[in-house]
Amino acid sequence: MKNLALPKKKAFFAQASVLKRIIAFIIDILLVNLIILFPFRRLFDSIIPQTSSFSKTFEFLSENSGFSGTITIIMFAVALITILYFMTFEKKLGQSPGKMILNLYVESSKKDLKYWQLFVRSMFLIPVFPFILLWFIDPIVMFFTKENQRLSEILSSTKTVEKYKV
Numbered sequence: 001m002k003n004l005a006l007p008k009k010k011a012f013f014a015q016a017s018v019l020k021r022i023i024a025f026i027i028d029i030l031l032v033n034l035i036i037l038f039p040f041r042r043l044f045d046s047i048i049p050q051t052s053s054f055s056k057t058f059e060f061l062s063e064n065s066g067f068s069g070t071i072t073i074i075m076f077a078v079a080l081i082t083i084l085y086f087m088t089f090e091k092k093l094g095q096s097p098g099k100m101i102l103n104l105y106v107e108s109s110k111k112d113l114k115y116w117q118l119f120v121r122s123m124f125l126i127p128v129f130p131f132i133l134l135w136f137i138d139p140i141v142m143f144f145t146k147e148n149q150r151l152s153e154i155l156s157s158t159k160t161v162e163k164y165k166v
Contacts, residue, residue, distance in 0.1 A: 013107065013161040015147050020102045021160055027098030028086070036081050075127050082125050087118040099160070109157040120156035 089096040090106045091113055099105065108117055124134035138150040149159050 009165045011163055011165045013105065013163055016104050016160045016162040018142065018148050020104060020162065021142075021148070024096070024098035024102045024104055027101055028096050031097055032082050032085055036078060036085065079125050079127050083119065083122045086122045086125075087115065090118050090121075091115065103163050105161050105163060107159055107161050109159075113158070117156040117158050121150075121152050121158055123152055 086096055093100070094105045094107075094113070106113060106118075106121070108114070110117075123131050124138055125131075134152060138152055141151040141154070142148050145154070147159055153159055
């Protein structure tokens with residue numbers, strides 16, 4: 001049988017929907033929780049007794065200030081590993097696993113993604129002031145920009161796009 005010269009599917013990238021971006025982020029955070037945070041659960045359980053309320057946990061940590069340093073170190077280690085999770089996937093594949101599922105990609109306004117851009121995109125994961133403010137500012141800015149870019153994306157000259165095939 002003769003090879004048919006069928007037209008190849010063409011692909012183009014367009015602005016990603018906010019809903020898909022949120023779902024992709026939730027998937028990634030669930031994966032991070034499963035892969036990164038789960039191994040630390042025993043360590044946290046051994047340091048902080050299981051209590052039924054935030055106030056009792058806060059009271060315990062206030063009385064045992066030696067544990068707060070350990071918890072701070074663990075928080076920074078987890079934040080660093082989480083940032084590396086996003087940076088590695090987005091540098092090597094242009095997308096994280098959550099983005100893969102929803103066909104989303106990270107795109108740079110420059111030729112290719114640089115590590116500094118990927119770090120700036122993920123700064124909101126650093127658990128200290130002023131980066132914690134990005135937890136609130138990033139989503140707000142996303143709803144008021146033309147291409148639904150977070151503040152972190154604007155600062156890093158990147159955007160999240162969706163791939164369409166026609």
